[in-house]
Amino acid sequence: MTVRITARRRRQRFAAGIAVCIATALTATGCGATDTDAEDEVWVAPNPTFEPGSTMEKLHSAGRIRIGVGFDQPGVGLKKSGSEEPEGFDIEMAKIIAGKLGIAPEKIEWVEAVPKDREAHLRNGTVDLVLATYSITPERRKVVGLAGPYYETGQQLLVRKNDTSISGPQDLKGKRVCSVAGTTSIQRVEETYGAEPIADKSYTACVDRLLAESVDVVTTDGALLLGYAAEKPEELKVVGDPFSTERYGVGYRKGDTQMCEFLSRALSRSYRDGTWVDALSKTLWKTTGAAPYPDLDPCPAAS
Numbered sequence: 001m002t003v004r005i006t007a008r009r010r011r012q013r014f015a016a017g018i019a020v021c022i023a024t025a026l027t028a029t030g031c032g033a034t035d036t037d038a039e040d041e042v043w044v045a046p047n048p049t050f051e052p053g054s055t056m057e058k059l060h061s062a063g064r065i066r067i068g069v070g071f072d073q074p075g076v077g078l079k080k081s082g083s084e085e086p087e088g089f090d091i092e093m094a095k096i097i098a099g100k101l102g103i104a105p106e107k108i109e110w111v112e113a114v115p116k117d118r119e120a121h122l123r124n125g126t127v128d129l130v131l132a133t134y135s136i137t138p139e140r141r142k143v144v145g146l147a148g149p150y151y152e153t154g155q156q157l158l159v160r161k162n163d164t165s166i167s168g169p170q171d172l173k174g175k176r177v178c179s180v181a182g183t184t185s186i187q188r189v190e191e192t193y194g195a196e197p198i199a200d201k202s203y204t205a206c207v208d209r210l211l212a213e214s215v216d217v218v219t220t221d222g223a224l225l226l227g228y229a230a231e232k233p234e235e236l237k238v239v240g241d242p243f244s245t246e247r248y249g250v251g252y253r254k255g256d257t258q259m260c261e262f263l264s265r266a267l268s269r270s271y272r273d274g275t276w277v278d279a280l281s282k283t284l285w286k287t288t289g290a291a292p293y294p295d296l297d298p299c300p301a302a303s
Contacts, residue, residue, distance in 0.1 A: 042104075042105050043275070045099060048060060048100065048102045050262075051258060054258045054259075055256055056259065056262050059101050059103065060101050060102045064103065064109065065109070065128050065129070066108075066109040066128050066129075067094045067131060068111045068112070068121050068131070069094060069110055069113060069131055070090065071086055072202045073132075073203060073224050074088070074231060074287075075224070075230075076089050076223060077090040077091055079110075085110055088284075089223075089279055089283040091110075092282060093131055096270050096275050097129070097131075097267075111126065113127065113130050114182075114201065114202065115132075116180075118144075118251060119140070119144050122251050122252065123143070123254075129252055130144075130250070131251070133221055133248055134250070135184060136249040136297070141254075143254060144252070145252040145253060145254045145255070145259065146249030147250045147263035147297075147299065148249035148267060149249050149296070149297070150248055150249070150276070151280075151294065152294045153221045153223040153246050153248070154241075154243065155184075155188065155221060155242060155243055156220075156221070156242055156243070157172075157238065158207070158236055158237070158238055159236070159239055160210065161236060161237050166216065166217060166239060168243070169192070169193045169240065172193040172195040172217065173194035173195065174194065174196060175196065175216040176216045177217045178198045178206035178210065178215040178217070178218050179197070179198075179199065179206060180203055180220070181200070182199075184246075186219070188244065189219055203218070203228070207228050210236070221246050222238060226238055229287075247294065249297075250267075257299055260300065264299055267296060268296060271293045
């Protein structure tokens with residue numbers, strides 16, 4: 001197995017940079033990635049040891065892992081036409097976690113996990129983990145395990161550039177609002193703000209509807225919408241402040257407390273060693289700017 005180690009100096013420089021950005025509230029333009037030309041590298045643990053019989057031990061022994069991610073989320077999880085693997089912040093975080101299992105990036109099987117299928121993928125064993133803008137909620141934790149959060153964002157609105165009728169969620173009553181089926185976003189705009197919900201199969205499909213003027217708004221996490229706006233700055237814009245708090249977690253099979261503890265340690269370590277900053281700076285930082293490290297939730301007690 002090839003072991004690739006990100007240079008300590010590079011991690012320290014990114015960590016120092018994000019600390020300055022957070023402290024001074026600069027934008028992505030003011031403190032973007034400082035080493036964008038550097039070769040992308042992922043640390044792969046050479047000889048990790050795990051509790052015999054644990055999920056981590058089984059994955060390490062197999063030398064492969066299946067991870068559910070988004071395929072149509074710019075900056076987070078996007079699989080471009082003709083590319084062999086997706087790219088984005090969730091993808092980078094998945095590589096970091098796999099590396100701590102001793103699994104190299106080329107041994108990851110990327111499985112598309114659309115919102116309505118994420119729980120089923122975990123419960124059926126289609127995937128081992130899910131990193132797909134998976135917001136932590138009490139309802140979801142009744143069905144699956146969610147470690148983290150490893151990123152925090154908030155629901156916002158994407159509209160056409162020339163639309164001045166919508167500046168925030170208070171303007172959504174009666175508006176045609178598109179989001180992906182099975183998300184908290186579409187439920188919230190209908191129940192709280194009186195929007196006319198239009199569910200589609202993907203965020204890209206919703207954006208296509210918006211450009212074709214068959215819907216008035218696309219809503220989901222601001223981190224995703226800013227990515228779409230950056231792709232078409234002359235046609236689209238994000239309006240209003242975030243009106244929810246979305247905390248992204250790593251999905252695992254419910255009841256696997258050892259896996260939760262492993263994931264929490266992996267995330268905590270990524271904050272300390274600078275690899276979380278690396279992942280952010282190469283992806284979301286370009287459109288959303290700096291972000292603080294989120295506080296991790298405690299893992300549930302073993303039953």
